[in-house]
């Protein structure tokens with residue numbers, strides 16, 4: 458008689474479903490996951506893997522890890538990255554060497570796909586957790602990631 | 616104690632003393648109509664807010680919390696927004712039926728509400744076929760949904776309306792039969808008699824197991840009648856846009872939306888009246904002291920308390936169960952609920968015949 462068995466099983470599973478949601482309802486006060494955004498702005502911490510914008514970290518000597526290899530520019534599916542580079546003579550070896558002038562990043566076009574970060578051989582760029590990206594003038598969305606006067610960190614190229 | 620009969624009769628007498636008989640009657644009707652419209656609007660506002668808050672707690676959210684303390688004015692703001700919205704219609708719609716449909720739904724809901732007893736003496740129309748009247752009116756509401764879906768000239772709306780038709784035809788049976796099980800116990804279709812005959816035990820205790828089965832079937836089929844999740848195939852946002860009210864906006868949409876919530880109230884009220892004694896306090900036959908203590912709580916609180924509990928139960932269903940597929944919906948009704956219901960009626964009839972009920 459699977460007919461009555463089905464009815465019994467149906468009722469049992471329905472009740473166990475309601476038990477689960479009922480538990481959530483009773484404990485709702487303690488476990489609320491909603492963030493009350495503008496109020497908690499000072500303490501709000503975005504979660505680990507959030508992708509807000511591409512940034513280039515600099516250390517205290519204003520040095521970054523970008524060699525100007527253009528791997529990120531090639532990897533970007535929608536042309537959000539433009540690398541302006543040049544060559545100069547290295548004093549030690551006397552050879553001509555590529556260096557980065559401007560790492561231009563168009564936040565307005567970026568889809569936060571993370572491909573540029575994966576492509577970078579020297580981990581020079583990463584995703585920041587900032588999410589308040591709205592501005593009144595869209596030119597503010599085109600950013601130069603390397604800070605003025607910054608240079609390549611020693612030992613990155615080896 | 617807490618009898619409204621005197622108050623209502625007093626108002627009636629006073630109206631007759633200052634106005635000619637016909638005018639007094641008309642004024643009386645208008646007052647009753649205004650009271651019901653007021654209740655309708657308040658129910659809509661309160662239930663929508665309750666639904667959103669309860670849904671939020673089930674999902675560990677906060678729910679509306681910006682307008683007023685704990686967001687209690689959220690639905691008032693929503694209502695004002697809906698009133699101010701531009702009514703957008705479709706070009707090819709059958710405009711007469713399209714405009715008529717929301718009124719069908721809302722008038723059916725109001726008519727069924729008119730026969731509900733809210734407390735002793737607080738009863739607009741104690742018709743002798745009260746239960747039957749509510750069933751008849753609830754099928755009239757479907758007409759509005761079918762008309763709206765058909766007249767919108769939109770395939771999603773039509774699909775939603777057709778599903779609604781299939782669903783109503785099926786589940787009306789279950790609601791009717793489970794109500795019939797209780798009518799066997801009460802021996803009357805008049806609402807006031809049904810409530811009065813529960814003064815020793817509520818029917819759910821009186822009828823033993825068949826009453827419990829009837830209640831379960833009633834609450835399942837009632838949820839289906841009001842087109843709420845898990846039976847909301849008529850709207851099915853993920854499949855049909857918004858189902859039968861896809862093409863409605865502004866106030867006409869608000870009518871559909873409101874009447875869904877008021878229908879939920881009506882189903883919950885019917886459940887409370889038929890199974891939990893309506894406004895009758897919890898009485899246990901023979902325990903006079905206990906019964907007397909219970910009588911101190913006004914019947915209107917008993918009624919709305921029971922209704923709120925049933926409404927909460929229906930909301931709990933909504934935020935627990937996923938939507939049924941149309942074939943599952945029909946299987947549930949025709950293969951499970953209906954045979955169970957018929958067997959249950961026989962059992963109940965036997966119990967009543969042998970006098971085994973309490």
Ligand code: SF4
Nearest residue numbers: 533567568570571573
């Ligand atoms: S995240 Fe994707 S879209 Fe954005 S800059 Fe990097 S590669 Fe381009």
Ligand code: SF4
Nearest residue numbers: 523524526527529577
């Ligand atoms: S950010 Fe990385 S990938 Fe892009 S140019 Fe600099 S070193 Fe190359």
